[in-house]
Amino acid sequence: MVWxxxxxxxxxxxxxxxxxxxxxxxAVGVRRSRLAQLAEEGNRLARLxxxxxxxxxxxxxxxAACQLGITLSSLILGFYGQAAIxxxxxxxxxxVAGLPSVAAAxxxxxxxxxxxxxxxxxxxxxxxxxxxIQYPERTAILTVLPVRWSMVLLRPLIWFFNGSGRLLLGLFxxxxxxxxxxxxxxxxxxxLVQESGAGGLLxxxxxxxLENTLLLRERPIRxxxxxxxxxxxxxxEIGCADLLALVARSPYSRLPLYEGSIDxxxxxxxxxxxxxxxxSGEPCDVQTIMRKPPYMxxxxxxxxxxxxLQKEHYHMAVVIDEYGGTAGIVTFEDLIxxxxxxxxxxxxxxxxxxQLLSGEGLLVSGDILVEELNHLLDADLPEEDVxxxxxxxxxELGRVPRPGDGVRVDKLLFxxxxxxxxxxxxxxxxxxxxxxxxxxxxxx
Numbered sequence: 001m002v003w004x005x006x007x008x009x010x011x012x013x014x015x016x017x018x019x020x021x022x023x024x025x026x027a028v029g030v031r032r033s034r035l036a037q038l039a040e041e042g043n044r045l046a047r048l049x050x051x052x053x054x055x056x057x058x059x060x061x062x063x064a065a066c067q068l069g070i071t072l073s074s075l076i077l078g079f080y081g082q083a084a085i086x087x088x089x090x091x092x093x094x095x096v097a098g099l100p101s102v103a104a105a106x107x108x109x110x111x112x113x114x115x116x117x118x119x120x121x122x123x124x125x126x127x128x129x130x131x132x133i134q135y136p137e138r139t140a141i142l143t144v145l146p147v148r149w150s151m152v153l154l155r156p157l158i159w160f161f162n163g164s165g166r167l168l169l170g171l172f173x174x175x176x177x178x179x180x181x182x183x184x185x186x187x188x189x190x191x192l193v194q195e196s197g198a199g200g201l202l203x204x205x206x207x208x209x210l211e212n213t214l215l216l217r218e219r220p221i222r223x224x225x226x227x228x229x230x231x232x233x234x235x236x237e238i239g240c241a242d243l244l245a246l247v248a249r250s251p252y253s254r255l256p257l258y259e260g261s262i263d264x265x266x267x268x269x270x271x272x273x274x275x276x277x278x279x280s281g282e283p284c285d286v287q288t289i290m291r292k293p294p295y296m297x298x299x300x301x302x303x304x305x306x307x308x309l310q311k312e313h314y315h316m317a318v319v320i321d322e323y324g325g326t327a328g329i330v331t332f333e334d335l336i337x338x339x340x341x342x343x344x345x346x347x348x349x350x351x352x353x354x355q356l357l358s359g360e361g362l363l364v365s366g367d368i369l370v371e372e373l374n375h376l377l378d379a380d381l382p383e384e385d386v387x388x389x390x391x392x393x394x395x396e397l398g399r400v401p402r403p404g405d406g407v408r409v410d411k412l413l414f415x416x417x418x419x420x421x422x423x424x425x426x427x428x429x430x431x432x433x434x435x436x437x438x439x440x441x442x443x444x
Contacts, residue, residue, distance in 0.1 A: 003088075006084045006085065009080060009084075010077065010080070010081055010116070010119075013073050013076055013077040013080070014073075014077065014119060014120060014123050014124045015124075016069065016073040017069075017070055017073040017074055017077070017120060017124035017125070018123060018124045018125075018127065018128040019069075019128070019143055019146060019147075020065075020066045020067075020069035020070045020073065020147070020150075021066075021070060021124065021125055021128040021129055021132070022128035022129070022131055022132040022139050022143055023066050023132070023139070023140065023143035023144075023146075023147045024063055024066035024067065024070070024132070025128070025129050025132030025133055025136070025139075026132040026135075026136045026137075026139035026140035026143065027049075027052075027053060027059065027062055027063060027066070027140055028063070029132065029133060029136040030049075030053060030136040030137055030140045031136070031137065032050075032053055032054060034137050035049055035050050035053065035137065035140070035141075036050055038137070038141070043141065045141045045142070045144050045145070046141055048144050048145070048148065049140055049141060049144045052144075053140075060162065061151060061158055061162065062147060062151065064158045064161060064162050065147055065150045065151040065154055065158055066147060066150075068150070068154050068157055068158065068161070069147070069150050069154075073124075074120060074124075077116055077120060078113060078116060078117075081112055081113070081116045082109045082112050082113055082116075085108075085112050086105060086108045086109050086112060089108040089111070089112065090104045090105040090107075090108040091104070093107055093108055186214050186217060189214060190211065190214045190215070193207060193210045193211055193214065194207070194211070208341075209339060209340065212338060212339045212340075213339050216301070216302045216303040216306065216335075216338055216339065217301050217302075217303040217304075218301065219301060219302045219338065220298060220299050220300065220301060220302070221296060221298060221300050221301070221302055221305045221319055221330050222298035222299070222319065222327060222328070222387065223302075223369055223371075223387050224302050224305075224330055224334050224335060224338055225298070225319045225327065225328035225329060225330040225334065226328050226329045226330070226331075226334065227327070227328045227367070228262065228325075228326050228327055228328050229423055230328075230367075231256065231262065231326075231328065231329060232246075232250050232252065232255065233255065233256040233257065233258050233262055233265065234246055234255055234256075234257055234258075235257070235258060235259070236257045236258065236259045236266055236267065236286065236287060236290070237286075238257070238286055239284075239286070240274065240277065240278065240284035240285075240286060243255070243269065243274065243286055244274055244275075244278065247269075247271050247274065253270060253271045253272070254268050254269065254270050254271070254315065254316050254331075255268065255269050255271075256268050256293070256316075256318065256329060257269060257286065257290055258326075262326050263324075263325040263326050264326075265293070265318045265326055266290075266292070267287070267290030267291060267292055267293065268290060268291055268292075268293045268316055269286060269289060269290045269291075270291070273289045273291075274289065277289055293314065293316055293317055293318050294308065294309070294312055294314055294317045294318070295317065295318045295319075295320050296308070296317045296318070296319055296320065296330070297319075297320055297322075298319050298320065298321055298322075298327045298328075302335055302338055305317065305330055305335060306332075306335045309332055309335070315331055315332045315333075316329060316330070316331045316332075317329070317330050317331075353365040353367070353368045354368065354376070354439075356436065356439065356440065357428070360428075360430060360431075361428065361429050361430040361431035361435075361436065362428070362429040362431060362439065363417065363426060363427070363428050363429075364389060364426070364427050364429060365389075365425065365426065365427075366388060366389055366390030366393075366423065366424035366425050366426060366427055367388050367389075367390060367425075368388060368389050369387055369388060369389075370382070370383045370386060370387065370388065370389060370391075370392055371383055373389060376439060376442055377412070377429075377431075377435065377438075377439070378438070379410050379412060380410050381409055381410050381412070382409075389414065389424075389427055390423065390424035390425075390427070392409065392414070393405075393407055393414050393416060393424060393427060394424065396409055396414075400422050401416045401419065401424055402416065402419070403416055403417060403418060403419055404416065412429055413429065413430055414427050414428075414429055415427065415428040415429075415430075
């Protein structure tokens with residue numbers, strides 16, 4: 001009967017340790033959004049847990065209760081196990097091994113401590129930790145009541161140790177738990193999005209939109225803009241009739257105006273303003289209806305450019321290079337397309353940036369970003385020195401390309417198909433059938 005009581009007490013202490021370990025791991029790893037959802041669905045235990053995990057100080061006290069529970073159960077297990085079992089084991093060692101009583105007692109105590117420590121590590125630490133990591137929501141909910149009771153019973157100790165811990169941290173200049181304890185950096189959110197997509201919790205399109213939105217802050221506008229070589233602009237001295245004819249041939253509703261050279265863009269004319277003046281019958285002067293655009297450095301992030309255009313109520317900005325010249329133009333549509341992909345209307349008659357060639361491979365624009373092609377093909381093309389595929393091909397060739405030129409980079413062959421002066425406009429990339437199938441799936 002005595003042995004049964006001893007064994008039951010030891011089992012209880014190991015289980016108590018396991019409960020606190022699982023509760024601590026689950027409280028840290030639980031998804032707060034999932035807990036809130038369970039609480040809204042009427043789960044009473046989830047309702048008890050939500051205010052704890054959403055309050056940094058509440059979670060701090062909750063974890064402190066778990067840690068105190070782990071420490072106390074471990075200490076009691078060691079002291080009790082040795083004290084309760086040694087009197088039964090030591091006489092056996094004296095009789096069987098012929099050891100002196102002191103040596104037998106020491107050996108028995110050491111052996112019992114090792115066995116209890118092994119059981120504690122396996123059953124009281126590793127197993128509950130694995131359960132808490134694998135099933136955080138369920139574990140957190142099932143352990144919330146005993147931990148809350150422990151918080152009440154151990155309140156003085158929790159207050160003392162938490163206060164001592166904060167004081168010690170303060171001496172080293174380390175801030176205590178604050179309101180930003182559960183704030184995630186964009187990099188962490190991106191990782192969560194990618195893991196959710198890989199786990200099937202997000203559809204492919206949802207994952208793509210979220211990734212594009214988060215990556216907007218890392219992409220400079222030089223990778224988004226219409227480059228200088230593709231700009232359609234007019235001299236500021238142009239007459240209204242000529243300007244109207246030029247805008248009519250253009251796919252854009254806004255046209256930049258420059259003075260002297262395209263490096264000195266002084267204004268932007270909107271088709272609506274031009275038509276209003278023409279319809280009114282009043283004398284038309286281009287310089288009176290043009291609007292001064294904002295100017296942005298090419299290193300500005302796409303996210304910052306988006307916010308600035310939105311704040312200043314502009315739809316177009318002039319992008320300036322490091323020498324003060326015009327690098328290109330960036331529009332709201334360019335920035336939105338970075339999130340949603342290519343937006344084409346009835347006036348967009350040019351070829352798409354990426355075209356599948358039946359059974360052969362890809363035909364891509366020379367202006368497509370190396371980063372985009374890396375993602376599309378799971379490639380590892382260098383992105384440090386160039387932004388576009390056209391720039392990559394020209395860099396690898398070491399000269400101005402000609403139609404028909406080819407270069408191999410990272411096991412991919414790039415063949416120049418079309419040029420506009422010195423500018424590469426179309427590039428062919430032969431692919432294997434499995435690569436073509438992968439591209440088809442990602443373009444859907």
